[in-house]
Amino acid sequence: MQSAWPNQSIFSWLQQVLAERFGHTFSISSTESDTLWLSYQESPVQILLSIDPISFNKANSDLPFTTWDATGDGWASLLDRPLPAPGASTLSSPLIEPIQNGYRINYDILGLTYWMLSRLEETNRTNLDTHQRFAATSSHAFKHGYLERPVVDEWLGILGQVIQKAWPNLQLKQQQSGMKVSHDVDMPSQYGFRSPVGIARGMVADALKRRNFKGVFLAPWIRFNSQTSLHPADPANTFNWIMDVSERYGLVSAFYFICGRTDRAKDADYEPEHPAIRALMHDIHRRGHEIGLHPSYNSFQNPQQIQAEAQRLRRTCEEENIRQTVWGGRMHYLRWEHPTTMRAWDAAGLTYDSTLGYADYVGFRCGTCHEYPAYDLVEGKQLNLRIRPLIAMESTVTAPHYMGLGVGEAALKKFQDLKETCLAVGGCFTLLWHNSQFDSEAERELYKAVVSYKQTPLPCQSNS
Structure with missing residues (x-):
């Protein structure tokens, strides 16, 4: 070092x-x-x-x-x-x-x-x-x-x-506090991209585990009718609803897409070039929201893989006439090797990374809720990349294998407390909520309560 x-x-x-x-x-x-x-x-x-x-x-x-x-x-x-x-x-x-x-x-x-x-x-x-x-x-x-x-x-x-x-005459900058919401697109469709074996397994899971007998009958129909666009009845197709909520509260949603497959069990079952995904990206862009990268499971130690996946995303977007000045995202499963992963994002020419939060507990992994320039402490130099700390992921709060607070008042209070803390220090409450984590009305109500709690300021300013 x-x-x-x-x-x-x-x-x-x-x-x-x-x-x-x-x-x-x-x-x-x-x-x-x-x-x-x-x-x-x-x-x-x-x-x-x-x-x-x-x-x-x-x-x-x-x-x-x-x-x-x-x-x-x-x-x-x-x-x-x-x-x-x-x-x-x-x-x-x-x-x-x-x-x-x-x-x-x-x-x-x-x-x-x-x-x-x-x-x-x-x-x-x-x-x-x-x-x-x-x-x-x-x-x-x-x-x-x-x-x-x-x-x-x-x-x-x-x-x-x-x-x-x-220096009493010096006017210091007034930070604009706010909120950023992002969504890792691990599963854009519950059934649309599955193999026949995957469909069969999903149907069994719907019947036996989730007692969702409607899903058993819908699965083949949704799979057959997802050739050019995501089916509106697909449980994971919550994109329009998410964007509606964001627009209601003056927020821009960022959707991070997987563009590689380095672990078939943990990576996505879709390809970014699929017509239905292209149509989804086009709709996200048309409505003024953001598209970003969600590198595959085993890419966190492989800079060449991250660069290839970033290029694939940009190429797909360019073919759809989708142009952005900012390209960011987050690592799959929040996998991060420091500083290897950070260097890879920088080498890929990406604007920001929003991985640095913990999966097992919410909070301030970097000690801040302000975006800042990345520093490579091994090479001893500042990078072009921006670090956008992640404060909370929905499953960290709600899932039994993490904090286990469920989707009721205890979870809402945890999110509210974190949001108030960010506002108190003039920072940005950065929230990750997967598009596929709205299976129940309680989850939707919790999400709306979190993003609408008190008066949400404008989205945080960026120094990118």
Whole structure:
């Protein structure tokens, strides 16, 4: 690993992160082994920040931990609670103190930002789940109870207050909070693309497992009548309903399509070139929604495969006269090897990735609900790719093998709490809800309640 906290390439990247957050370019430099200097243009005023090069260079989850009562020290906590302080076992008091020509912050806010956003914690880890994913339960945030706290956003909120004290005439950027909804298209049709054996199995499952006898009779009919478009009676064909809901609340839905098959059991049974899928993509684009990529199951360690699938999606869209300025998406099963997968997205020329959330628990895997530029901590350079953190996936909350909250009030409260947290820090509540996860009226009502809770602001702004 070439990069280590701190160094100049990280400073350049963090300057970009701060510029996007505050709307101004600050210089970051280090002239002492234990201190960073934050300065603005020619002003003699500076903010000094302590450096913790030991904790924030760890590619593991063994950092010390404490909390800080911002209110007790005369500062405002964005969430009105003590702030989690990874990397520290104790903190000095006062944590922030005036000095000649500026302020000193006795906690490594920028080191924390680097450690969380770069995902150094999960680099080269071997304690992975059955899908070779770094699980939430392995993370420092889960172990210390702050996974549902956007810890980077909270500490940058503190830094913003110090900046305002240091340069009172500086107008900081007001972040536009909001919501983004996306839908991984694992199964666009429950029956339309199945083989005869698959149809038979589906019919048996409908009868014996789901007690859906209507589905038993519909399956062959839907399969036969899905040659040019998805059948309106297909249970997985919820696309128009999803777009109707999004349009009702001023949202743009992003639909991510699988364009490869590296595991026949786990990948999709459709091809993006199929006339019915082409018609679906055309309809999504016509209505002003977004099309994106959902790379196949075993592509997460294979940059060439991701590039080939991205090219296939673009080629299919171009043949349908579908043109977009932004191309993003999410990995299938949220499989991610850091930084291999991220590099592959960047090499494929994709605009953003929205994989980085956990499958087993909701929350802030990257410590933020703000989109940010990707940083390759092995090569020590900023990438063109944007990271759009995933805050919640529907099955993470509802499924018995994950959090198991079902589709009632407990699930709604969890989604609402996360959404309120994102709004409180001026961030974006990024929600994944599969098009095939609307089997019941309760699921539909839960989804509508989540996206309509209180007054949903405009979709989050992007710095892409």
